Amino acid sequence: MAANLFSLPLYEKIFPKNTAQRVLDITLLSLLFSLLIYRLLSLRDHGFPWLLALLFESCFTFNWVLIITTRWTPLYYKTFSHLLEQRVRELPPVDMFVTTADPVLEPPIITVNTVLSLMAVDYPTNKLACYVSDDGCSPLNYYALVEASKFAKLWIPFCKKYNVQIRAPFKYFQLDQSIMSSETHSLEFQQEWKKMKYEYERLSRNIDDAARKHEAFGFALVGEFAVFSNVERGNHPAIVKIILENKENLSDGIPHLIYISREKRPKHPHHYKAGAMNALTRVSGLMTNAPFMLNVDCDMFVNNPEVVRQAMCLLLGSKEKDCAFVQCPQLYHDSPTDTLVLLHEYVGKGIVGIQGPFYGGSGCFHRRKVIYGLWPDDTKDESGIYFNSVNGKVDGDEILVKEFGNSKEFIKSAGHALKGKTDIRMNLSNSLDTAHQVAGSAYEYGSSWGEKVGWIYGSTVEDILTGLTIHKKGWRSGYCTPDPPAFLGCAPAGSLAVMTQQKRWSTGLLEILCSKNNPISATLKANLQFRMCVAYLWITTWGLRSIFELCYAALPAYCIITNSNFLPKLQEPGIYIPVAILVMYNLYTLSEYIRTGFSIHSWWINQSMGRVIAMTSWAFGVLNVVLKHLGLAETVFEITQKVDRQSSTASGGNDNIDENASKFIFDESPVFVAGTTILLVQLTALATGLLGLQPPTGGGQGSGLGEVFCSVLVVLWFRPFVEGLFRKGKYGIPLSTICKSAALTSLFVYLSKKSYKV
Ligand SMILES: O=c1ccn([C@@H]2O[C@H](COP(=O)(O)OP(=O)(O)O[C@H]3O[C@H](CO)[C@@H](O)[C@H](O)[C@H]3O)[C@@H](O)[C@H]2O)c(=O)[nH]1
Numbered sequence: 001m002a003a004n005l006f007s008l009p010l011y012e013k014i015f016p017k018n019t020a021q022r023v024l025d026i027t028l029l030s031l032l033f034s035l036l037i038y039r040l041l042s043l044r045d046h047g048f049p050w051l052l053a054l055l056f057e058s059c060f061t062f063n064w065v066l067i068i069t070t071r072w073t074p075l076y077y078k079t080f081s082h083l084l085e086q087r088v089r090e091l092p093p094v095d096m097f098v099t100t101a102d103p104v105l106e107p108p109i110i111t112v113n114t115v116l117s118l119m120a121v122d123y124p125t126n127k128l129a130c131y132v133s134d135d136g137c138s139p140l141n142y143y144a145l146v147e148a149s150k151f152a153k154l155w156i157p158f159c160k161k162y163n164v165q166i167r168a169p170f171k172y173f174q175l176d177q178s179i180m181s182s183e184t185h186s187l188e189f190q191q192e193w194k195k196m197k198y199e200y201e202r203l204s205r206n207i208d209d210a211a212r213k214h215e216a217f218g219f220a221l222v223g224e225f226a227v228f229s230n231v232e233r234g235n236h237p238a239i240v241k242i243i244l245e246n247k248e249n250l251s252d253g254i255p256h257l258i259y260i261s262r263e264k265r266p267k268h269p270h271h272y273k274a275g276a277m278n279a280l281t282r283v284s285g286l287m288t289n290a291p292f293m294l295n296v297d298c299d300m301f302v303n304n305p306e307v308v309r310q311a312m313c314l315l316l317g318s319k320e321k322d323c324a325f326v327q328c329p330q331l332y333h334d335s336p337t338d339t340l341v342l343l344h345e346y347v348g349k350g351i352v353g354i355q356g357p358f359y360g361g362s363g364c365f366h367r368r369k370v371i372y373g374l375w376p377d378d379t380k381d382e383s384g385i386y387f388n389s390v391n392g393k394v395d396g397d398e399i400l401v402k403e404f405g406n407s408k409e410f411i412k413s414a415g416h417a418l419k420g421k422t423d424i425r426m427n428l429s430n431s432l433d434t435a436h437q438v439a440g441s442a443y444e445y446g447s448s449w450g451e452k453v454g455w456i457y458g459s460t461v462e463d464i465l466t467g468l469t470i471h472k473k474g475w476r477s478g479y480c481t482p483d484p485p486a487f488l489g490c491a492p493a494g495s496l497a498v499m500t501q502q503k504r505w506s507t508g509l510l511e512i513l514c515s516k517n518n519p520i521s522a523t524l525k526a527n528l529q530f531r532m533c534v535a536y537l538w539i540t541t542w543g544l545r546s547i548f549e550l551c552y553a554a555l556p557a558y559c560i561i562t563n564s565n566f567l568p569k570l571q572e573p574g575i576y577i578p579v580a581i582l583v584m585y586n587l588y589t590l591s592e593y594i595r596t597g598f599s600i601h602s603w604w605i606n607q608s609m610g611r612v613i614a615m616t617s618w619a620f621g622v623l624n625v626v627l628k629h630l631g632l633a634e635t636v637f638e639i640t641q642k643v644d645r646q647s648s649t650a651s652g653g654n655d656n657i658d659e660n661a662s663k664f665i666f667d668e669s670p671v672f673v674a675g676t677t678i679l680l681v682q683l684t685a686l687a688t689g690l691l692g693l694q695p696p697t698g699g700g701q702g703s704g705l706g707e708v709f710c711s712v713l714v715v716l717w718f719r720p721f722v723e724g725l726f727r728k729g730k731y732g733i734p735l736s737t738i739c740k741s742a743a744l745t746s747l748f749v750y751l752s753k754k755s756y757k758v
C-alpha cells in the first residue's frame, strides 16, 4: 500500500488536440509559399518594388515557419496537490525573492502587498523565508516593510483561519463581500474582517504619510533607519536587515522577512535586476539555503494561495532533469493584456511541449543547484559529492572560489546546495556579517557569477538569457497553470510605459541573439533541442522583424509616390494569393481571440498595437544594439512605471483608471517621431494619389487599388497617431515631433522619386 501511494503521480501531462490549428497553419504556409513562387516566376515583368516585396515576404514566411514549429505540440500539466503529503515525508523549504528598484516608479504599497501575499501562502511557515531586494536603497521601502511585518502578524492568521482566497490585502478588500461564501458570514468573521480592513487602511495611510514626509523634508533617519543616512541610490554600502524571524521554527507562525539593499558603487557595474537576483541568491544561501527559490517582481502578488504546493507537484513529482524550474504564466489583474494571454495560449503551450517554458522573470520556482550552474548529467559519487561535467569535482575548494567568490561560508552553503543537503539554521543573525560581504559590489569580481553561475549578465531581458543557459545544458522546465491563476501583476499603464517596455525587450532579446550565448550555438555546441532553438529564435528575432515590417509598410507608399506596384493588378489571377493570405490570417487570429473569450474590438486594437510597437519600439531596440556593438552606448534597464491601484481602498476611488486611460500619451521621445513619420509618409502618398500628382508610369504598370488599400490599412493601424495630430497637451503629438517627422517624410519622398528615376 505504501509503495502504491508512493507511486501516485503528482501531475498528469495533457496534450490538447490541435489538428485544426495544424491544418490552418500549414494552409497558410502553403499560401505564403505560393506567393513567393508567383513572385519569383513573374519577377522579370516587374520592377524593383516586386523584388523588395519578395525579400520581405520571404522573411515573414520564415517567421511563420518558426511559429508553426514552435507551437506544433502544445502541452499543459494537471497537478494533484492533495497527494503531496502522501508522496513526500516533508515539504522542502522555499526562499522567496521580491525585487524592487524605485519607490517612485514602484510605490511601496505595491511591494508590500506582494510580500504579504507571499508570506501568507498555504505552506508551513517554517519552510518559508521572504527576501526583498531594494535597488533603490530607500528608507521608505524599509519603513513600509517594517510596518507590513506588523500587519502580517494579524493578516496571515486571518487568511489561514478563514481560508481567504486572495491574500494580497488591497485586492481582497476590493472584493464584493456578498460574493464571499456563506460560512464566512458569521458574526465573528464580520468583526475580524472589519478589523483587518481598518488595519490595512491604517498601514496604507502610514506608508502614504511617510512617503509625503519623505518627499517634503526627508525622513528622520534615526534608530534602525540610521543606516540610510547619507546613502545615495548608486553609491552606498550593503544593507541587510532581518525584519521578522521565525525563531521558534513554528509551522503555523510567520515566515522570515529580510530586507536587502546590495552595495552599489559608481565604478562597479550592478547589472540591474540580474545583479539584484544574484545578491538575493547569495544572502539567502547564507541564511536559509532552501533548495528551491521563488522569484517575483514587486508587482506580482500571489493570487492562488496553493501556488507553492502546486509548483512542488512538478518539482518533486518528476525526475530532476525534467524540471529545472517551474514557470507560472504572467497575467495581469488591472487590464487583461490580451496579447499576452494569447501568446500563452497559442505559442506558450507549444514551447511547454518542446523543452518546457521560457523563464519569464517573475512567478518562477528555481532549483537552487541549477542556478548554481549544475548540468543534468552531473553525477553524485558515493559520498554525495557532485562531479561537474565541465569543471570536474565540484568540491575542490579552488574551483569553488573561482565559481562562487571568496566567502568560505558561502562556499560551504553552496556545496550543501549542490549536494542537495538541507541546512538547518537556527539563528539568522549569525550570518549577518557574511551576508553584508556577499552583498558587496565587488564580491563577484573574479568569480563566475553572471557568467556561469546565477542570473546571467549581458542582456536587459536577463530572464530569457538565464532560462536559455539552463535549457542549453539539457534541463527541461515545467509549466504551472492552476485555476485561479498563480500570480497576477500590473500591466504597464499607458502607451509610454508599453513602448519603453517593448523597446527594452527587443533590445535585450537582440543582445542575446548577437551574443555567444545565442540559441544556435546552444544547439550546435550544447544540448538545446532543435525545436527549442527554433522557439528561442522566434522570440530573439522580434527586433529584426521590425526592420522588415517597417520597410514593407513603406512599400505601398513608395509605390504610390513613384506610380509603380508591388501587388498584382485586380484583373490578374495572382491577386487572389495575397488577398487569400490577408483574409485567412485575419480570420484566423480573430477566431483565436474569440475562442479565448475576447472581443472583436480587442482583436483589432491588439493587431494594430502589435504593428505600431513592431515598427517603432522594436526598431529602436535594434538601434540600441547597433550602438552597443559600435561602443557608442550602453543598454539600460528602464523600469516600468507601476500604477498604484492598490491604495485605492484607502483613498476611496480608482482615480487612475479614468476614461482617458485608453488614449495614447505622447512625448518628445524618438519612438513617436518614428510612428509619426510612418503615418505622414502614408498620408503624403495617399494625397499624391488622390490629387493625381503621380509621375507617368513609364511603360510599366502603375500603382493600383492594392497599394492604396495597403496604405490605408497602415493609416488605420496608426489611428492613435492620427488622433494625436489633432489633440492638445499630453494626448497630442508635440509640434517638434511633427516637424521632425515632416522633415523625414520629405526626405523619404525625395529619395523615392530620385531612386525611381535612376
Ligand atoms: O535595476 C533594477 C531594475 C529592475 N529591477 C526589478 O526588476 C523587476 C522587473 O522590472 P519591470 O520594470 O517591472 O519590468 P517588466 O518589463 O515589467 O519586467 C519583465 O521583463 C523583465 C526583463 O526585461 C523581467 O525581468 C521581468 O521579470 C518581467 O516581468 C522589478 O521588480 C524591478 O524592481 C531591479 O531589481 N533592479
Ligand SMILES: [Mn+2]
Binding pocket: 297, 299, 489, 490, 640
Ligand atoms: Mn513589471
